[in-house]
Every structure is written in structure tokens, then in C-alpha cells.
Amino acid sequence: MVKTPKHRKMTIRLLNTENRWGRSFLQLFEDDKLIFRLLLFASAFIYASSGTIYYQQGLTSFDVFLLNIGFAVFSALVFAASFLSKGIKKYLPTIFQWLVYAIMAQVVLEATSYNFSLVETMAVLVTYIMCSLVFRKPIYLNSFLMISLVMILAGIYTNPKVENPHTLFIVFFSMGFVSAIALGSRLRVQEKLRKSESLFKNIFNESADANLMTKVDDQKIITCNKRALDLFEVDSMEDLLGIDANSLQKHPFNSAEISSVKQQIKDNWGWSKELEYVSRKGKIFWGNLEYRVVEYMNKPHLQIRISDISERKRLEKLLLAEKQVLEMASKDNDLTRALNHLVSNVEEMIGDMQCSVFRMDEGGNELQWFIAPSISADLIRTIGNIPVNISALSAGKAAASKLTSYCPNVETNEDWKNYIVQARRHKIASCFSFPILSEGGNVLGVFEVYYKTTKEKPDTKDMEIINRSVNIVGVLMEKDNAVTKNKLSLERIQTQNEELKKTNAELDRFVYSTSHDLRAPLMNMLGLVDIVELTITDEKPKKYLGMMKTSVTNLDNTIKEILEYSKNTRTEVEISEMDLHSVTEEVLAGLQFMEGSDKVEKKLHFDMQVPFYSDVNRMKVILNNLISNAIKYRNTKIEDQFVEIDAIVNSEKAIITVRDNGIGINPDYRDKIFDMFFRATTQGSGSGLGLYILKETLAKVNGKISLETTPNIGSTFTIEIPNFKLK
Missing domain, CATH: 3.30.565.10 (Histidine kinase-like ATPase, C-terminal domain)
Structure with missing residues (x-):
């Protein structure tokens, strides 16, 4: 779990305009320094005003007047210094606790010198309660009460002129009772908030999506979760802190777009869009960006959630490319254009790979370069046609054996020793060749892929794209051969068309089965969210669970649309x-x-x-x-x-x-x-x-x-x- 820096207390809530002011008022009582400053200000004002009034009316001596003015001046100086001095601000709780004991000593001194009226009794009681607000733990409050009791007893028994000592005892016990109730309620509220904040931290930090927190205006990252570190390929949170979140996009928003987004956030309290991102190591991926205004550290901030949708985008692109290729081949009978489109899309989907398609010559002895949109003419000219035999380059091996040929490292491969300079120049580190076979098992050509890094074989996701591409190229090549050579009967041509329909049907079945497989875990997730909602009474985590449920429901609606499309095609x-x-x-x-x-x-x-x-x-x-x-x-x-x-x-x-x-x-x-x-x-x-x-x-x-x-x-x-x- 990513730890939030210690100096930041994570208190994050979704903003709600209906109860925002009420909640902000309650939060005042959770800010210790704010309470201390308010009490210091009140102490300075009350001591200065009441001390002056009592002295002018002859109720106190000049010595007591000076003592009151001294307390007022000291409180005012500490109040001002808490804004100017970091040392005073840091030790403000300790300073104020000592001041509270001095205030209580002065109050007891005055109280044991007067014949108490109702007004003075209430004043002492209010003073006790305000002083008790300083203490955050029961042990500190109990110590304060015991010392106050000793002060009162000492004041009463050292001044026999006190006419109503029982009034002081009533005030003391009333103050203790009220303070204990207030402290107990406060501790219960704090414990509830602590548990609620802990739950949110878990949701924020352990989310399957990347979460970033920024200010509303400058979008500089101030905290993030572990998924954000993984998604953007960094080692620690410090590598992302201070970075403009907008700069993580492949195409950052310009000033006009930023203004438009801010307006939409202002109108709707949120905004989302699918964008391309670049990790800190240069990896490009698709993400669903969602902005949401939340309350963090008692101020509005921007929560940026980024869901990795690269696989979904890749599947969409693959399906669309295959559909377009089949339509091109059917309408235009232009095999070169159709295969160029397919290979270009495959290269774009995989990223660090180049592709080429070789076509078998009429004699079946050599492979000729046919489609190679990203391969340089220099490399094509240097290698030339590749003979079909076991001792040739990997493409020739694949055509001769009708099996996939693997070359994990061209630097150490004997077959590539004559072309190693060109391979280095064109950043070819590994090569894999896949034979393209007709329905009867004849070699039509070879589909070859080149990686910029050495690897034993393409990973599972790449192999899915490559195998599907090889199948489509095979169907189109076989159809093209039949049309070009004009050797097949009408029945054979119809069979080729059926192969195209079969391929489309397989695509539809693939979409249908995949969508069904995806819906099951989504429904399980919704069920788990519903169960968690039933066990939680706190409204704040319920809002985030509602957001999670909305995202899952949106994804389920997309899958339903795919199923509708598949059903419409098949029935x-x-x-x-x-x-x-x-x-x-x-x-x-x-x-x-x-x-x-x-x-x-x-x-x-x-x-x-x-x-x-x-x-x-x-x-x-x-x-x-x-x-x-x-x-x-x-x-x-x-x-x-x-x-x-x-x-x-x-x-x-x-x-x-x-x-x-x-x-x-x-x-x-x-x-x-x-x-x-x-x-x-x-x-x-x-x-x-x-x-x-x-x-x-x-x-x-x-x-x-x-x-x-x-x-x-x-x-x-x-x-x-x-x-x-x-x-």
C-alpha cells in the first residue's frame, strides 16, 4: 500500500452542495490549531473588556486589573505569533495548556474573593468548559479537573471570607460532567471518522484504477495510489509528485480544451474521456480519464481516475481492421491495399514490432517480398527473394517445414550472419515466421514479424493477433490466387466466399462468447458491491461504492450492445x-x-x-x-x-x-x-x-x-x- 506523506492527513469527501456548509462547520471542531486560535482571541477580548469594566465599576482592585490586562496581552501576543512563527505554531497546544492552568488559577482566585451571583456562576462554568476544549485525551482532562479541584479547595480554606463555597463545588462538578460528556462524544466521533477515513484510504489506494489527487487549478499531482505507480512505470510516489497530470497524456490538452474541461467540471462536478497516455518509460496505453471534484484536507481538489482500457481498445481496433480488410477484398478485389491496411493496423496495435508478408512464386521455390509497409527498401533489396529450404532465413525455413520458425536473437543466429549489419541498422533483434497455408495445406506465403528486442517468442496477446492475421491473409491470398489464375470453377469461388462468411461468423461467435465470459465477473462484482453497501452505514464510502457500481454498469451496457450486434448478425x-x-x-x-x-x-x-x-x-x-x-x-x-x-x-x-x-x-x-x-x-x-x-x-x-x-x-x-x- 502506498503511504500518504505524514504531513498530509488524508480526509477526502465528495463535495455535496446541500450539506457542505453544515459539514464545514462541524469540521471546525476537528482542527486543533483553529480552536486554540479562537480561544486565544476570545481570552484576549474577554480579559481586556471584562477586566476594564470590573475595575471601572470598582469590583476589582488595580492589581487584579493589571493581572487581567496581562492575560489579555499575553493571549493576543501568542495569537499573533501563531501566524508568524512556525515554532509557536508547532508548540501551540502545549503553550495553551499551560495558559489554561494559569487562567483557572486566576478564576479560582477571583471566585473565592466574591459573593457569587448567578451571572458570576455561569461565567465560571463557561470558562471551565472552554478550557476543557483544549484537552484531546481523557488523561489530560482528568488531570485538569483534579488540579482545578485542589485549587478550589485551597482557595476556600485559605480564605474564610468565602460566603458560598458550595457554589464553587457545584460549578466544578457541573463543569466536569459537561466536559466528560463532550470529550466522550468527541472521541466517539473521532473514532468513527478514523474508521471511515481508513476505509476510504483502502478504496483510494487499493483501487484497480490509477488515482491521482491534484489542486483544481494547476493539476500538479500531490498524491497517488499504487496502481498509478504501476500504470505510469515509476518506482515511488516522489517520481510523480509535482508533475502536471495533463502532461502524462500523449496529446496534452491545449489552453482552450483545458478551459472547456474546467467549465464542464464546474457544471457537472465531473468529466470523463478516453485518451492515450504515455508512461514515464515511454509506453503508450489507452486510459479512461475521469475528473471528479472532491474535498481533500478541507479544500476542494481534483481526483483524477485513469482506467487502463488498452486491451478493450486493441480488441475494438482488431475487429474493426478485420472487418475493413474483408470489405476491401470483397468490393475492390485489391489484395495489396487490403493486406497493407491489415499489416499497418497489426503494427500499430502491437507497437514495438514490424511485419511483412512474403508470397510464394509460381514455381514454389522462392518467397517474394509482397507486403512490408514499415520495412526499408534497403533491407528488402539486401535480403532479396528467400529460397524455400531448411538452411535459409527463418521465412524460408517456415515455408519449407510448414511450421513456425523462431529466431529469438539474430545476433547469435547463423542464418542472419550475412545480414547482421542491416539488422542492427533497422533495429531487428528477433524474428518469427508463420507459414500461410491454403485449405489444402499448400504454402501460399509467410507472415513474418520482427521485434526490436530479443525474446523467446511473441507473448499470448501478440500471438492472438498474429494467428488471426495469418488466417485472414491465407483466405484472401487463396481467393486472389483463384481469381488471378482463373483456374477455379464457380463452385470453388463460392467456397472461398463461404470461407469469408465463416471468418465473419467466427468473429461474431468470438465477440458473443467473449462478451458472455466478461459479463459473469461483472455481475459477481455488482453482487459484492451490493453486499458491501448493506454492511456499511456511513454515507461517504457508500458514494464511492455507488461510483464503482456505475462504472461496472456502464461496462455491462457496452457488453450488452456488443451482444445485440452479434445477435443481429447471427439470427x-x-x-x-x-x-x-x-x-x-x-x-x-x-x-x-x-x-x-x-x-x-x-x-x-x-x-x-x-x-x-x-x-x-x-x-x-x-x-x-x-x-x-x-x-x-x-x-x-x-x-x-x-x-x-x-x-x-x-x-x-x-x-x-x-x-x-x-x-x-x-x-x-x-x-x-x-x-x-x-x-x-x-x-x-x-x-x-x-x-x-x-x-x-x-x-x-x-x-x-x-x-x-x-x-x-x-x-x-x-x-x-x-x-x-x-x-
């Missing part, structure tokens, strides 16, 4: 009669617990001229995406938020309009909002899949969609779906 259209009004009501019922749903008025208008026939499940997906978007991207700055659903069904089609008065969409993004993973705004926590799934689902039922939108005014989506039974 056939099932036409049946439906009650469109009932289907809409069912969708609204499912969204009633969505954040902000209760603030949005739902208006429904249906004109069902004839029965409507379409796919019920896909209709629910379409309506769910449109209505949930209207709720998610509502305009929180206005009061009358609404979403209006109009539907007209005739014999040809159903026309459904979903209109809202939300934040709208920037016109520049009109042509991009239906793209996979595209997000037009940082408001909300969507994945950028919703409208893409909507478009794909509409395509399955031959529907179409149009959009009218104005920023800060609202959006209107109009969809048209054929009435399959009656059209």
Missing part, C-alpha cells in the same frame, strides 16, 4: 404481427430505472391504420437505442425535458419519429454518427456502438433512417420500416 429475420404501442411501452418500462429517465417526459402518439408485421425483437432494439439516447443525451440545463414518439402504420410501411429537446448533434458529425465506435459528445458513458447497431438492425428489416438536429435544441430521428405482410 434470421422473423416476421410476425405486433402491437407497436405495446412494444414501445415495454421498451419504456425497461428504461424506467435508467439515470435521468424520471426527469424526461414521454409522449406517445400512435395511428395504427392496419396491423403491422415485422421482427419484434429487432423493433425493440431499434426503439431502445433511440429512446435511451434521448434520455442519455438530454439537456440537463432545462426543466421541461421530453422525448416524443409518433408512429403511423399503413399498408406499405410504419413511419416512426422519435423527437427530443436534448443537446442535439453537431452538424459536422451527421455523416459519422452511424459509424462503429464513433461518439459525437463526451456527455454520458456510451461506447459508440448504439447508432451503429441501430443502422445494422434496420438494414436487416429493409428499413431506413433520417436525422434532423440542431445543437442545444434537440434531435428528430425518423425511421421507415416496410409492413412485410401488407406491403
